[in-house]
Amino acid sequence: MSKRKGKEGHLPIGECITQVQQILRERFCHQQHTGKLEGVESQQKHLLELLKRTAVHGESNSVLIVGPRGAGKTTLLQCVLRDLLQEKDAQKNLLQVHLNGLLQTDDRIALKEITRQLHLENVVGDKVFGSFAENLAFLLEALKKGDRSSSRPVLFVLDEFDLFAHHKNQTLLYNLLDVSQSAQTPVAVVGVTCRLDVLELLEKRVKSRFSHRQIHLLSGSTFARYLERVRSQLSLPGHFQDAQFAEEWNASVRSLCEDRAAEEVFRRHFNSSTDLRSLHALLMSCLSRVSVSKPVIKPADLLDASRTCLADAKANMLHGLSILELCLIIAMKHLNDVYEGEPFNLQMVHNEFKKFLQRKSNSMYKFEQPVVMKAFEHLQQLELIRPADGSSAKTQREYQLMRLMLDHSQIMEALQKYPQCPTDVKQWAMSAFG
Amino acid sequence: MTTLLQQQGYEEERLRRVAEQLPCREVQAGMLLSLMGQPQHYSYPSIFIYGHRASGKSHVMNVLLKELELPHATVSCVECVSVALLFEQVLLSLFGCGAASLLPRSPSLSDFVRVYRQQSSQDPAKQTRYIVMEKAELLRDTDANLLPALLRLQELVEDNVTVILLSEIVWDKFRPNTGCFEPLLLHFPDYSKGDLQEILSQDTHPSYSAEFYSSYINILLGVFYSVCRDLRELRHLAALNFSKFCEPLAEAKVKETDTHKLWRNIEPHLKKAMQTVYLREVSSLQWEQMQQMEEKETGAVRGLSAHTHVELPYYSKFLLIAAYLASYNPARTDKRFFLKHHGKIKKTNFLKKNEKTSNHLLGPKPFPLDRLLAIFYSVVDSRVVPTASIFSQISSLVTLQLLSQVSHDDQLDAPKYKCAVSLDFISAISRTVNFEIVKYLYDFL
Numbered sequence: 023m024s025k026r027k028g029k030e031g032h033l034p035i036g037e038c039i040t041q042v043q044q045i046l047r048e049r050f051c052h053q054q055h056t057g058k059l060e061g062v063e064s065q066q067k068h069l070l071e072l073l074k075r076t077a078v079h080g081e082s083n084s085v086l087i088v089g090p091r092g093a094g095k096t097t098l099l100q101c102v103l104r105d106l107l108q109e110k111d112a113q114k115n116l117l118q119v120h121l122n123g124l125l126q127t128d129d130r131i132a133l134k135e136i137t138r139q140l141h142l143e144n145v146v147g148d149k150v151f152g153s154f155a156e157n158l159a160f161l162l163e164a165l166k167k168g169d170r171s172s173s174r175p176v177l178f179v180l181d182e183f184d185l186f187a188h189h190k191n192q193t194l195l196y197n198l199l200d201v202s203q204s205a206q207t208p209v210a211v212v213g214v215t216c217r218l219d220v221l222e223l224l225e226k227r228v229k230s231r232f233s234h235r236q237i238h239l240l241s242g243s244t245f246a247r248y249l250e251r252v253r254s255q256l257s258l259p260g261h262f263q264d265a266q267f268a269e270e271w272n273a274s275v276r277s278l279c280e281d282r283a284a285e286e287v288f289r290r291h292f293n294s295s296t297d298l299r300s301l302h303a304l305l306m307s308c309l310s311r312v313s314v315s316k317p318v319i320k321p322a323d324l325l326d327a328s329r330t331c332l333a334d335a336k337a338n339m340l341h342g343l344s345i346l347e348l349c350l351i352i353a354m355k356h357l358n359d360v361y362e363g364e365p366f367n368l369q370m371v372h373n374e375f376k377k378f379l380q381r382k383s384n385s386m387y388k389f390e391q392p393v394v395m396k397a398f399e400h401l402q403q404l405e406l407i408r409p410a411d412g413s414s415a416k417t418q419r420e421y422q423l424m425r426l427m428l429d430h431s432q433i434m435e436a437l438q439k440y441p442q443c444p445t446d447v448k449q450w451a452m453s454a455f456g
Numbered sequence: 457m458t459t460l461l462q463q464q465g466y467e468e469e470r471l472r473r474v475a476e477q478l479p480c481r482e483v484q485a486g487m488l489l490s491l492m493g494q495p496q497h498y499s500y501p502s503i504f505i506y507g508h509r510a511s512g513k514s515h516v517m518n519v520l521l522k523e524l525e526l527p528h529a530t531v532s533c534v535e536c537v538s539v540a541l542l543f544e545q546v547l548l549s550l551f552g553c554g555a556a557s558l559l560p561r562s563p564s565l566s567d568f569v570r571v572y573r574q575q576s577s578q579d580p581a582k583q584t585r586y587i588v589m590e591k592a593e594l595l596r597d598t599d600a601n602l603l604p605a606l607l608r609l610q611e612l613v614e615d616n617v618t619v620i621l622l623s624e625i626v627w628d629k630f631r632p633n634t635g636c637f638e639p640l641l642l643h644f645p646d647y648s649k650g651d652l653q654e655i656l657s658q659d660t661h662p663s664y665s666a667e668f669y670s671s672y673i674n675i676l677l678g679v680f681y682s683v684c685r686d687l688r689e690l691r692h693l694a695a696l697n698f699s700k701f702c703e704p705l706a707e708a709k710v711k712e713t714d715t716h717k718l719w720r721n722i723e724p725h726l727k728k729a730m731q732t733v734y735l736r737e738v739s740s741l742q743w744e745q746m747q748q749m750e751e752k753e754t755g756a757v758r759g760l761s762a763h764t765h766v767e768l769p770y771y772s773k774f775l776l777i778a779a780y781l782a783s784y785n786p787a788r789t790d791k792r793f794f795l796k797h798h799g800k801i802k803k804t805n806f807l808k809k810n811e812k813t814s815n816h817l818l819g820p821k822p823f824p825l826d827r828l829l830a831i832f833y834s835v836v837d838s839r840v841v842p843t844a845s846i847f848s849q850i851s852s853l854v855t856l857q858l859l860s861q862v863s864h865d866d867q868l869d870a871p872k873y874k875c876a877v878s879l880d881f882i883s884a885i886s887r888t889v890n891f892e893i894v895k896y897l898y899d900f901l
Binding site: 050124314315404 | 462463464465487490491493494496497498499500501506507508511564565566569570599601604605608610611612624625626627628629634635636637638640641642643645646648649681682683684685730731734735737816817818819820860874876878
């Protein structure tokens, strides 16, 4: 170890790779944000100002952060909270309650969680409360008594806000917003949601108590900014131990972003979605290809990773079907073509298949009805076909109406890729009618 | 022999052992391992692995986690009928039995996350923890919040944990409508014919050479590959039929190298196996017994579907026949079939049929009770009094699921029925009462 230190932070390559993996994996997987937020400065300022007014001046507020999935809502909130807690007053006073709509699925659980996060279990004890509002008021009241400064501000963060709107009578939301409107305890309610129409979900009385302050995080980013983001996401920070390696790595990242083929890939991804999350998934699969023997990300890696990301899953599954199952799918495709999307049953499919066999007079695929039935049921298990109506438990299996869940082009593409596909089957699929 | 598995942070010896246990899955295991990264690093919050049945998804996962001794919990969603069982199993395998007992009686997701956080703060993760969910498609049928919560479990519990979902169904069918944290998708492709040959040839018989077994597998695949690509099924079939394949050798009729004669001997046998043991008509035990009894021809033992023939009372048989005729014939042809002195019916009009409207393709049509009785009286030669027993026989046919009642709105007033038996079944029945049913079926005229 001492020898390595003597060489001014030159680490062996294995160690460097380990470090790179650690730093970048934390960034991609753990959503470790890197200090500065890009493109949302105004929103950040707005939110910080708002929360500061609650934490320092004792003003009650409510706000909604709205944006699509992976647009950085939670990151924004985390950054703002981090900045807020750097202030002495806020750090000392502010209490935080984090609720998630996925976890707190009803108001009783949510109230328990609030009690727990405010550390008031021993105060509440075995008391019996008449109503939800009474319980919540008691909790907030207890906070007032607990501290010398007569009331401490509480910050409620409701992640997946839209799920809270599905609770019965929206009691929790009503009470929280009611407290923020009337009672003395300073309360800030911050809702985080991905639904743009979240206000339509609220009841009228809840809606009227909400301040209608919304912060929208819509990505209006351009491709140049996207590329810049890719670069900054992949770059190593300045405090990396081996400065030389970091420099080389950053240079390689820069050259990757300038590469024509790589740019093409990034543009394709940009066109399909601009959010950070899907970019992380792509970069993550690139990063996993970096090893000691190959210490940089090459455009070829990126191309490969993007191919696996964008692969059509159904086509992949079609590739693994047996020839009998493939024949059944072609028969279904013909039925769909002839009867214009009418549902079909096994008998019709088998009939269609038999017609093909008669024409070809090739006994190779002559299977008994039960074998065909087994193949058909396997297709159903894979959900490539689905029952047309739910209540068909009573009809016999061979007469149950089904629908094909595949596209014409998907079938044709799968057929092209199918290993050792017999020519007559291929021709049968090509021919327009049966 | 294989050096594809490389990853820093694991012992080479172990990696070698893993590679040995995963024939034909080196690429996938390598990809998975590189995604998992070094044990102390963060891994992606959720990975979704899909592929056909018996393409080695669980096997690869198990071998990797066991051999590399990573902390993991493997949960089968079939077993976990309630979320409580799921939570208990996860906590039990990750933190020991102390943690599982902390869960309240009927735990919610919130309780699970709370207990998990508490435990992970007591012993923080030095290595990534893995939760493997097998048959993940069943998660869709449980609580709607469970799947989204599992996908972002890493964020919720603030621990180095990765959830791995294994399924046969593609990810597109999982996505909830308000979206969720998208997992990384990983596809396990099907084994090619060569792969199957390689894997199946591994379990050789001690008293025969490897090449001999390999040639047997080759013949087996030649018969079954077009129908079945399921490794487990093929392996089962291979094990069942091998003794038959060796028979000529034991009798010293042919040599090991005489592949053609061996093929001539086994091929019809395998073809029969496809119709019987592959469909589970005949159980494996019966199949083995059949092979031992040489004098008896294989297939002579009646399979499951042969036993569907049931003994019915005389009038019940005719009731069923009448129901079949009512279900599969259009009502406008009843006059022609069942009336003695029907007037003039235009033959051309009557015979005008197309395939599209054939009831043997479309399935049975519902019919009212009156029509059933009318046909019944016409096909039964003797005079039958409509006693209570006749009507009770109809309802007992319904309970036997030979008929099914269509609309449940009224039990007494004009109920409608459907006939739920196959053509083979009904022709067997009509043969016992000397009734030629095919003559009365519109589709076969």
